[in-house]
Amino acid sequence: MAARRVVITSVGAVSPLGLGSEAFWSGLIQGRCGIGPIRSFDPVKLPCRIAGEVSEYKIRDYVPKSYRKATKLMCRDIELAVIAADEAVRSSGLVSKAIDPEHVTLRPERTAIDFGSGIISCELPEIAPSVVLSAVDGRFDMKKWGREGLQTVTPLWLLKYLPNMLPCHVGILHDIQGPSNTITCGEVSSHIAVTEAAEMILRDSADAALAGGGEAKINPLLMVRQCLLKRAVFTDNDDPQHACRPFDASAAGAVFGEGAGVLLLEEYEQAKARGAPMLAEFAGGASSCTPTEAYVHMKDGSGLKIAIEQALRQAHIDAADLDLIIPHGTGIARDDRVEAAVLQEVLGGAVEKVPVWPIKAQVGHLGAAAGAMDLIAAVGAIRHGTIGAAYNFRSPADGCRLHFLKEPAQKKIRHVLCCGYSYGGQTAAVVLRKVSEASQ
Amino acid sequence: MSERVVITGMGVVCPIGNSVAEMWEGLMTGRHGMNQNTLFDASAYPTTFDAEVKNYDLSKIVKNPALHAHGNRGTAFVLGAAVEACRQAGIDTETESPSDGLDRSRMGIYLGAGEGAMDSEAFFSAIVDAWNSQTHEMDWAAWAETTFRIMTAEHELEQETNMPAAHLAVLTGARGILRSCLTACAASTQAVGEAVMLVRSGQADVMVAGGAHSMIHPLGLMGFNRLTALSTRNDDPATASRPFSASRDGFILGEGGAVVILESLTSARKRGAAILAEITGFGSSSDAFRVTDMHEEARGAVQAIRAALKDAGVTLCDIDYISTHGTSTVENDSIETLAIKTVFGEYARKVPCSSPKSQFGHLIGATGCAELITCVMAIQENILPATMNLHDPDPALDLDYVPNKPRKKKIDTVLKESFGFGGQNNVLVIRRFSE
Numbered sequence: 001m002a003a004r005r006v007v008i009t010s011v012g013a014v015s016p017l018g019l020g021s022e023a024f025w026s027g028l029i030q031g032r033c034g035i036g037p038i039r040s041f042d043p044v045k046l047p048c049r050i051a052g053e054v055s056e057y058k059i060r061d062y063v064p065k066s067y068r069k070a071t072k073l074m075c076r077d078i079e080l081a082v083i084a085a086d087e088a089v090r091s092s093g094l095v096s097k098a099i100d101p102e103h104v105t106l107r108p109e110r111t112a113i114d115f116g117s118g119i120i121s122c123e124l125p126e127i128a129p130s131v132v133l134s135a136v137d138g139r140f141d142m143k144k145w146g147r148e149g150l151q152t153v154t155p156l157w158l159l160k161y162l163p164n165m166l167p168c169h170v171g172i173l174h175d176i177q178g179p180s181n182t183i184t185c186g187e188v189s190s191h192i193a194v195t196e197a198a199e200m201i202l203r204d205s206a207d208a209a210l211a212g213g214g215e216a217k218i219n220p221l222l223m224v225r226q227c228l229l230k231r232a233v234f235t236d237n238d239d240p241q242h243a244c245r246p247f248d249a250s251a252a253g254a255v256f257g258e259g260a261g262v263l264l265l266e267e268y269e270q271a272k273a274r275g276a277p278m279l280a281e282f283a284g285g286a287s288s289c290t291p292t293e294a295y296v297h298m299k300d301g302s303g304l305k306i307a308i309e310q311a312l313r314q315a316h317i318d319a320a321d322l323d324l325i326i327p328h329g330t331g332i333a334r335d336d337r338v339e340a341a342v343l344q345e346v347l348g349g350a351v352e353k354v355p356v357w358p359i360k361a362q363v364g365h366l367g368a369a370a371g372a373m374d375l376i377a378a379v380g381a382i383r384h385g386t387i388g389a390a391y392n393f394r395s396p397a398d399g400c401r402l403h404f405l406k407e408p409a410q411k412k413i414r415h416v417l418c419c420g421y422s423y424g425g426q427t428a429a430v431v432l433r434k435v436s437e438a439s440q
Numbered sequence: 441m442s443e444r445v446v447i448t449g450m451g452v453v454c455p456i457g458n459s460v461a462e463m464w465e466g467l468m469t470g471r472h473g474m475n476q477n478t479l480f481d482a483s484a485y486p487t488t489f490d491a492e493v494k495n496y497d498l499s500k501i502v503k504n505p506a507l508h509a510h511g512n513r514g515t516a517f518v519l520g521a522a523v524e525a526c527r528q529a530g531i532d533t534e535t536e537s538p539s540d541g542l543d544r545s546r547m548g549i550y551l552g553a554g555e556g557a558m559d560s561e562a563f564f565s566a567i568v569d570a571w572n573s574q575t576h577e578m579d580w581a582a583w584a585e586t587t588f589r590i591m592t593a594e595h596e597l598e599q600e601t602n603m604p605a606a607h608l609a610v611l612t613g614a615r616g617i618l619r620s621c622l623t624a625c626a627a628s629t630q631a632v633g634e635a636v637m638l639v640r641s642g643q644a645d646v647m648v649a650g651g652a653h654s655m656i657h658p659l660g661l662m663g664f665n666r667l668t669a670l671s672t673r674n675d676d677p678a679t680a681s682r683p684f685s686a687s688r689d690g691f692i693l694g695e696g697g698a699v700v701i702l703e704s705l706t707s708a709r710k711r712g713a714a715i716l717a718e719i720t721g722f723g724s725s726s727d728a729f730r731v732t733d734m735h736e737e738a739r740g741a742v743q744a745i746r747a748a749l750k751d752a753g754v755t756l757c758d759i760d761y762i763s764t765h766g767t768s769t770v771e772n773d774s775i776e777t778l779a780i781k782t783v784f785g786e787y788a789r790k791v792p793c794s795s796p797k798s799q800f801g802h803l804i805g806a807t808g809c810a811e812l813i814t815c816v817m818a819i820q821e822n823i824l825p826a827t828m829n830l831h832d833p834d835p836a837l838d839l840d841y842v843p844n845k846p847r848k849k850k851i852d853t854v855l856k857e858s859f860g861f862g863g864q865n866n867v868l869v870i871r872r873f874s875e
Binding site: 043044045070073108117127128131134135138139140143145147150153157158159164167169172175177179180183185192203205220221224229286287288289292293295302303422424425426 | 591
């Protein structure tokens with residue numbers, strides 16, 4: 001029996017560049033930037049006051065009437081994932097329960113779901129009245145909280161913030177009954193989720209899978225965390241569009257954002273049989289780590305190198321065969337330096353010819369969703385034969401010899417590498433390729 | 441390529457013991473791990489008690505405690521469990537250049553790991569300082585001032601769910617596949633199951649797999665109390681966890697860390713490692729029903745059990761014992777019983793099934809792997825752990841739950857079930873190893 005293959009047959013995205021994968025792709029190529037002043041709360045007194053926010057939407061528009069009540073149990077991370085999944089399923093040609101319960105073609109038991117998710121912080125104004133009720137003489141009192149305060153918190157409060165609720169809600173909406181997992185591996189979560197979903201299809205646990213990730217980093221608690229860790233950019237609050245400058249000599253930190261990206265993966269023969277558009281093929285995915293005692297930044301690039309080399313090996317290609325790399329490129333200078341060194345080492349002599357396209361300057365760092373956004377950009381590049389310019393890149397950081405484009409370019413693209421790393425030291429890499437008849 | 445996957449090491453830190461031997465001795469002697477909450481003042485909460493890890497000092501266990509000084513409770517527990525598991529498996533965690541002959545690029549980590557406790561002092565104080573009860577708005581300047589005064593970068597970082605795995609990487613030097621998942625109460629069963637798949641397919645020779653979690657913090661306890669998922673038997677914590685009994689009134693919030701060393705049979709043989717058991721089946725499914733409830737007909741649970749049996753290539757009567765999810769909530773124990781009856785039919789009443797949660801509580805993300813370890817011990821010792829506190833059986837629940845005292849029985853094949861909030865179902869089949 002020939003080995004199974006996994007193809008991507010549709011995508012869905014919600015990003016600071018707009019609602020929908022089309023807005024995401026055209027925004028990237030047209031050189032738009034989704035980063036601006038934080039509006040969802042007043043970030044006064046925060047050293048970083050800018051972020052990539054998603055424009056207004058009504059979650060009711062993305063769920064069937066029968067599910068509207070359940071949207072009360074959705075925090076923002078869940079909403080974003082639901083919207084991105086809705087687009088991915090709707091544009092795939094498969095019919096799920098959410099789209100038309102009378103004519104379902106998606107097979108519930110043979111469909112898997114695997115999302116990357118962040119640690120979700122609660123909405124402060126929601127819980128604040130209960131906390132304030134628990135104060136005695138202006139100080140929080142744990143006894144009063146236990147006796148009175150917590151009794152006023154909405155009973156299902158916890159369910160709104162569990163990381164696995166992203167795939168749970170999406171799975172309920174579209175009736176996905178196969179394996180379900182939630183990868184909570186920091187900023188490589190969705191690289192890993194997509195890889196694992198592909199593995200579920202390859203090992204015959206499913207024939208299709210919704211995979212990706214979602215995270216809303218623009219929560220006051222999460223923003224404070226990134227400020228305390230000194231990862232966020234502090235110096236560019238008055239010029240948000242130019243604040244994130246990956247691999248640039250003037251890189252000063254990351255800008256965080258919110259969004260979700262979902263890819264529909266399908267077994268090749270199934271996709272072919274139903275005449276689905278095959279946008280790209282999953283060619284390989286790997287993860288590793290650099291054990292790092294300091295935990296916040298990568299000590300060295302060894303773990304990233306292992307992940308990239310493994311992914312290339314699975315794809316049966318050399319680094320020189322790559323037509324594009326979408327790197328992690330956060331704009332945090334010391335991390336960018338390590339990543340650039342690894343990519344240069346892996347590429348060797350090919351460093352001058354393989355374009356590198358960092359997209360976080362335009363959309364921000366979407367945390368657990370970052371890898372999914374990179375992969376959707378990679379799918380776009382393969383599909384359209386187009387690579388975008390490196391936004392905000394002017395002059396290379398010390399030691400960086402990577403090849404960035406100043407203008408978008410047309411090019412036949414066969415293989416794309418997306419790679420990432422997280423605080424904590426975890427690393428990941430995924431290779432996508434253009435679909436051809438012959439198995440590789 | 442399909443490798444057989446064996447367990448060559450185990451370690452646990454849980455409310456009834458800080459090693460596998462201590463936990464097993466506790467299970468065999470009927471010890472329980474419940475206590476009044478000592479981690480914060482929960483005396484006015486609906487539930488005042490929990491199941492805490494006791495007398496645990498990581499600095500006496502790891503070689504370089506400074507590297508893990510800021511780790512959250514789950515991190516501390518899983519490090520201790522990993523040290524024990526690695527020692528049993530012959531994996532060197534003590535030296536910079538380990539001489540155990542294992543290629544670190546072929547050794548990975550897969551944890552079902554939860555969040556660290558938030559800085560509750562900062563969290564609550566900042567809200568009190570900032571909330572305007574007249575306008576129902578936050579004064580964000582006041583909020584930020586208090587928050588920045590109290591919160592520290594170290595504590596914030598260590599709350600992240602990938603940090604327990606990060607610490608394990610530093611401890612073990614593993615450089616292979618690294619993943620971390622959080623599927624509520626099924627997380628570490630899922631982590632072990634997915635790790636088994638990675639070894640089976642040849643992507644890793646060794647996976648350090650397991651779980652780490654403590655939700656015994658003010659918001660965790662509050663969240664479960666509001667869901668009315670916890671027992672409120674505050675006057676009798678010792679017997680509060682009573683899975684499958686008529687008077688069960690919720691689970692007991694526990695905490696812990698658990699690790700198994702999964703290894704390809706080829707690698708284990710090459711090293712001459714002692715084989716404790718084999719994992720032969722994994723089934724995973726989702727209810728796709730409601731975020732609040734399990735499917736009424738146990739649809740997802742049934743599907744996961746059947747998938748695990750099929751994956752293991754065993755028939756119903758091969759199963760000698762079922763280690764249940766058995767939380768002591770009204771809903772779980774009924775639906776789980778229904779799932780077992782649906783799958784096993786007439787044979788259901790002949791398969792003994794029990795819940796160690798009756799003794800160590802519910803370790804949330806870490807619970808599945810801790811219970812998996814009890815399954816391996818059951819196979820090795822030919823003794824089934826009991827379901828304690830089962831004095832008033834629920835008439836609707838009529839399986840053999842091994843009530844109140846452990847039972848001797850020759851067992852070769854065990855089914856381990858875990859079900860998570862939101863409808864994630866994960867099931868493993870564990871077998872006595874034979875060539």
